[in-house]
Amino acid sequence: MKLSGQALPRAFFHRPVPVVACDLIGTTLLVDGVGGIVVETEAYAQNDPASHSFAGRTPRNASMFGSTGNAYVYRSYGIHWCLNLVCDAEAPGSAVLIRALQPTVGLELMAQRRGTADPRRLCSGPGRLCQALGVTGALDGLPLDTPPFALEDRLEPPRIAEGRRIGITQAVETPWRFCMSGSQFLSRPPRG
Secondary structure (H helix, E strand, C coil): CCCCCCCCCCCHHCCCHHHHHCCCCCCCEEECEEEEEEEEEEEEEECCCCCCCCCCCCCCCCHCCCCEEEEEEEECCEEEEEEEEEECCCCCEEEEEEEEEEECHHHHHHHHHHHHCCCCCCCCCHHHHHHHCCCHHHHHHCCCCCCCEEEEECCCCCCCCEECCCCCCCHHCCCCCEEEECCCCCCCCCCC
C-alpha cells in the first residue's frame, strides 16, 4: 500500500527532539497497516525534568537510550500504553510522544478496538491512539522502519501550532507541544 510519501529514513530521527517532533506533524504512521496522519506530538529530552529519562537510564526507559528511530512504549498510570519515537543520537534519552492521529487507514478495526465509531475519538490522545493501533509493550524497542511499523513523510508541510505540553507538572512552560493547526483530531485544542 502506498502511503503519503517516502518512508522516513533513520537519519530523520538523528536531530534535536523538538525539531523531530515538529517535523512529524503531517507524516503518516501505521502499525500493522492501521493508523493515519500525525496531528499532535510532544518532545522530551534527557535534560528535561518532565522526561522519563531525566533521572537516567532504568529498565522502564531503557529504549529511550537505545537506537534512534526505535519505539519507546510505556504504560501511563498503569492503564494506557503510550508510543514514543526515540531521536537525537547526540542527546540519548530523547523521544517524541505521539499524542494524536487523524485516522485514515483501518477505521473499522480501530472502532472495534476502541468501542466507538466516532473518528474524532479513535486516536485523540496517546492512550486512545495506542488502543486503536494495537500498540502494547511488546513493541517497545522495535525499529520504526520495519514492520509492524510504517512511517512515511508528509507530502507538504502543514500549518503547525506550538505550545506547552499537557499533563505534566515540571517544565510546563517549555513550548514543545506541536499540533496541526485546525485539526479536529487533537487530544485538546492548543492553549491560547
